[in-house]
Amino acid sequence: MSGLRALLPRGQFASALVHAGVIVLAAFVVLVLQGAGVISVFASTLAADCAMYALALMGLSVLYGWTGQLSLGHAAFIGIGAYTAALIGPHTGSLPTPFLVDLIVVVVVGALAGLIVGLPSIRISGIQLVVVTLGFAEVFQWALNNFDGISGGTQGLLMDHTTILGLDLSVSQQRLLATALVAAAGGVVVTLFARTTVARSMTAVRESEQAAASIGINPGTPKLIAFVVSAVFAAVSGLLFAYGNLIVIPGTFALFDNVFLLVAIIVGGRHTMLGVWLGAAFLVVVPEASREMANGALYPVVAGVILIVVMIFAPRGLASLWRRGERSTS
């Protein structure tokens, strides 16, 4: 016991592994319940979507939660990952590649996109930066619709299935397991990253760029790194999205998707991993619930009402309720 503790400095690795374990275990629980007929087959699709969104929101948590930079272009980064996967993947044609190669290419493309879109963050912040990210998202949308030679235009691109570790991403149950594994790995990366000096410098620029500069932090650096990291997470999420749906179309990465991602991380809680998962659940459950109550058109209204209620009762997101309860009992 004490020997094990010595291997785990200050719980840094422990919390990363616990996080990963919980996610994979949760995926298994869904699959078992489904096998036993307790929940419908559809549940594994929703759970896989949840893990996919969680991966994207981890990036947004780093960007907004750590450095305080608002982005309305996160869905566009997901789209960049999805379209990159579609363009290099099998069937659409160009290069039939194994998943690992897809992953590497998507990470590189995502990082480059984050770097380019993040460059203005060195000079500007706040609402000006929001407008820049929104502009990027709209240009991306416009490009998808207009360069149909590459993007397939409004028809999008069809894809062939692919596998991770033998798990087929287009088969619901296998997709759940594969997506949970990738999200767990992403969670490990974020949890370990959170304890680094770079991460501390990110929170420092969030509160005061002047104070950060006064101890030798070049404020542009952590802000730019956050953009790159957030874009990579979004792009990998997009890769999973593309292979899960086997089609990518421009409408999936449009204005409202950008808005809902931001709303989700705010509702869930932008500072913690729990907030990321609550936000991901929000992105999956709310549209489904609104569809069942009336029709899909109610989604923005329901989401808006939830946002307002959460902001009144838990301004730091739903995840803070749990921590508040924990603190009051201690």
Added chain:
Amino acid sequence: MIDIDQVRISFGGLHALDGVTLQLGDDIEEGAVYGLIGPNGAGKTTLLNALTGFVGIDSGRVSIAGVDVTGASVHERARLGVVRSFQTVRLIEDESLEDNLAIGMYRFRRGRAVAEMLGLARSQRRHDRKRVADMAATLGFDASDLRRSVTELPFGLRRMAELGRVILSEPRVALLDEPAAGLEQDQRVQLADVLRSLATDQGVTVILTEHDIEFVRRLCRRIAVLDSGVNIAWGEPATVLAQPDVHRAYFGESEDV
């Protein structure tokens, strides 16, 4: 250590600094505490801003340890060891005291994110943790405060937390903007002890602005008096504070003080 040469700064028509010349840190070998006093609007904070790079200067030169830093940015000067605190305390809100202190060591710990992620910097991390804990104890925190969010701390301790961040950055020059403002009497005593030891034991040139003349008189080896952007006096506290023009600038025209 610090050479301020004919520095002028205007905001519109207002001459915030009107040709200030000062040499600090060369007269006393081992590091000392210097005081910068003067009435409100005299240009004290503007001078700190000019030294740290927060405002550009219209003319003149600032050099630190022989290096001309007149055009250098804030973080470049900080990496040379010029570190400051703020009149309104600036901390990383919602983060722990431990993190708020540890970020002070940034300039010695940057660029090793991968090693830190893989747990390769473990002995370093333990060492840093110990230093942070020791610093917190020196500044009057309880050990249990390390895990607390700085946002929950009372004002005096927040100011102390900011000071801890400055000290952990191992400055050559520490510029403190009203470090004693809002502190209880016992905290002021503690602050004076910490600053004295910072100067004499670690050889840091400490420059502070302060309104409490008694505090300055006891702590500072030399003081400079600013009035309307001009340096009207410089020297040992007893001598400077006895000068009639300093009296006039500080306490008004009244003779019977």
